[in-house]
Amino acid sequence: MRAAVVTSFGGPEAVEIVDVERPEPGEGQIRIKVAAATLNPVDAGVRAGAFGTGKPLGLGWDVAGTVDAVGGGTGWTVGDQVIALQHGFDKPLGTHAEFVVVDASAAAAAPASVDLVHAASIPLNTLTAAQALDQLALEPGQSLLVTGAAGAVGGYAIQLAAHRGIEVTAYAAETDEELTRSFGATAFTPRGTTPAPADGVLDTAFIGAEALGWVRDGGAYVGVIPGAHPAPERGVRTSSVEVKADGTQLAALASLTDDGILTTRVAETFPLADATKAHTRLAEGGVRGRLVLVP
Template identity: 65%
Template sequence: MRAAVVTEFGGPEAVTIADVEVPEPGAGQVRIKVAAAALNPVDGGTRAGVFGAAPGGAYTGLGWDAAGTVDAVGAGAGFAAGDAVVALVHGVAKPLGSHAEYVVVDGAAVARAPEAVDAVHAAALPLNALAADQALGLLDPAPGTSLLVTGAAGALGGYAIQLAGDRGVTVTGLARESDEELIRSLGAEFTTDPGRAAYDAVLDAAVLGGEQALRWTRDGGAFAAVIPNTAPPPARGIRTAALDVRADGARLAQLARLVDDGVLTPRVAETYALADAPKAHARLAEGGIRGRLVLVP
C-alpha cells in the first residue's frame, strides 16, 4: 500500500510516498481502509523532526485523523467489517499514521462516523474536536461564565467555541479582523484585542504563551495551554494546565453525534490526493488556513 512518510526530516519536500506492507490488526484492533485523513500542524512538526523518529523504524509515518471503513478486525475489537468510522491515530513518532491507504488502530480509539457529513469532513473531527473537548475539561467552565479562546478561527479553536457554547458558556474568540464573520457564525463574541478584559477561563489555542494569555485571566480563574508541558506557573490563584490529547473512542462517538445534531461543524479548506502530500505540507507551512487540509488516498 501507499503511505506518506519521512525518512529524513526537513521541509515539505521531505515527505515521500512509500510502498509499505498492509498492516494487520491484532487483538482489540481494527484496520481501516482510509477514505480521508486530515493534515494537522503536529504533522508538520513530525516532518521537521521536532519529535524524533519512530523507534526502530526506517521511516516515520504521518497522520493523526482517519475516516473510512473498517476492513478487518482483531478479536474483541468491537467493530465489524464495513462499519463507517473515524479514529484518532495517536502518536508523534510512529511507523505508520493515517496518511496511508490503510491504518490499524486500537478499537478503543475508534467511533462510528457522523452521518451528516462525508468522509472528507469527518476526517477533520478526531484530533481537533477531542483536543478542544479535553482542553475544556481542564478548564471546566460553568454555564454563565466567560471564556476567551485565542486562535479562535483555527480548527481546535472553532470546536472549542461550539462545545463551550453548547454548555452555556459565554465565549469570546480572539482572531484577526478578517475572521470576525467566521467567529460570530460559530456562536462567539469577537475581539482582536482583549485589552484589560479578564475572563473566567482562557484557552490558548493560538499558543501565544502563558505570560501573554494569563493577563486576560481573572484572579482565581483557569488557563489551559494546548501543547504538553507548556503550562505557566500558577499566578494570582489561577489554575493552569496543559493539554496532552489522548485517544477516546467513546467520547469521539459523542462528538460525532454532535456533528449530526448540528452542534459541531467540521471545516475543510482544501483536499489533496495522497500522492500530493508534499504539496499539502507546503500549503500548511504557508499558514492562514481556515479549516483543515485533507488527504484523500
C-alpha cells in the same frame, strides 16, 4: 500499500510516499481502509523533527474510512464506517496511508450527516477542544476567551463551549469576527488588542504568559502544547492538554456533528500522492478549515 513518511527531517520536501506492507490488526484492533485523513500542524512538527527521533516516521493522526479487517474482541464489523484518532508522535505508520490499524477503543461510528472527507477533520481537533474544556472546568454562565479562535481547535472549542452554556469571547484577526461569531462567540476581540478578563483562557494560538494575564484571579488557563504552559500565578490554574484517543468521547462528538452543534470545515483536498503539496499549503498559513489527504 502507499503511505506518507519522513526518513529525514525538514520542510515539505521531506515528505515521501513509499510502498510498505499492509498492516494486520491484532487483538482489540481494527484495520481501516482510509477514505480521508486530515493534515494537522502536528504533522508539520513531526516532519520537522520537533517530536521523536526514530525514523522512518509515519504521518497522520485523523482518519475516516471503512473497517476492512478486525482483530478479536473489537465490537466492530467489516464494512462499518468509522472515524478514529491514531495518537502518537513516534510511529512507523500513521493515517496518511491507504490502510491503518488502530485500537478499536479509539474508533467511533462516522457521523451520518457529513461525508467521510469532512468526517476526517473531526477526531484530533474536536477531542483536543473537548478535553481542554474539561480541564478548564468552567460552569454555565462563566466566561471563556479562546485565542486562535478561527482555527480548527479554536472553532470547535467555541461551538462546544457555547453548547455548554459558557459565554465565549473570540480572539482572532479582525477579518475573522463574522466567522467566530457564527461559531457561537458572543464577544470578539481583534488580535493585537487587550481582551477583557475572563474566567478561563483556552490558548490555541500559543500566546503563553501574556494570555495568562487575561485570566481573572482564581481562574484557569489551558494551552495546547503539552508541557509548555506558563507557571501558575494569582491563584490561576495552568495546564496544557495532551489529547487522548477516546472512542466513547469521539462518538459523542460525532453525535453533536449530526445534531448540527459542531460544524466541520474542509479548506482543500489533496491526493495522497500530493502530500508534499498539502504540507506546502499548510506552511503558507492562513488556512481556514482543514487540509485533507485522499488516498
